[in-house]
Amino acid sequence: MRTSRIRVCSFSLAVFAVISGLLASSSFAQTDTAGLTARTVDIGHKITLHYVENGKGVSVIFVHGSLSDGGYWSDQIGPFAEHYRPIAYSRRYNYPNVNPDEPGYSAVTDAEDLAAFIDALHLGKVVVVGHSYGGLTALFLAARYPDLVRALILAEAPAVPLLAHLPGDEAKRGKSMFEDIQRRMVTPMQEAFRRSDRDAGIRAFMAYVFNDPRCLGQHACILTRTDAT
Secondary structure: OOOOOOEEEEEOOOHHHHHHHHHOOOOOHHHHHOOOOOEEEEEEOOEEEEEEEOOOOOEEEEEOOOOOOHHHHHHHHHHHHOOOEEEEEOOOOOOOOOOOOOOOOOHHHHHHHHHHHHHHOOOOOEEEEEEOHHHHHHHHHHHHOHHHEEEEEEEOOOOHHHHHHOOHHHHHHHHHHHHHHHHHHHHHHHHHHHOOOHHHHHHHHHHHHHOOHHHHOOOOHHHHHHHHO
């Protein structure tokens, strides 16, 4: 059986840096100021993705996390273009994409989209930079399509289910952390989204990230906290 080696670099960002980045105006409108025009590519199954690219050489694909879009990486495109071919795209249900709703959406879906994206642009082996949910997308891409991946750079990929399967002395702590995430973040989010209360779902997410229960009842807690930082 043939095996593939993929280099992985994983690192953690400060909570404020992550959330302030998510809250920033990270849309493809920012790319206009950098002289880049958003393009589109049909990856099949009626899915069209918007992206921007620059430079030449090894392709470096940037995958954004939740509550943002491909414009999240607008500050990185220019510097990376000096030595590489940076590409930032918006995952299928993020601005400015308009794609049909399909059941069963997950990071696996995004990984399949990313594989189709790489194939449609004839990129070959790529470096993937994934932040948060985009990091999870990158992990699934590497697991399913190792021949497409040259290296991974991951920032806080939320591979939460792995916590329930840690070995040895870490097993008890991992299980406790997994149950805490399910109880205090995942369940409140699911309940909110099931009743179509998107704002409450986002507040539950932010409350857990900030570890601040006030966020469960206040829109302003996020802005208040970041303004005070």
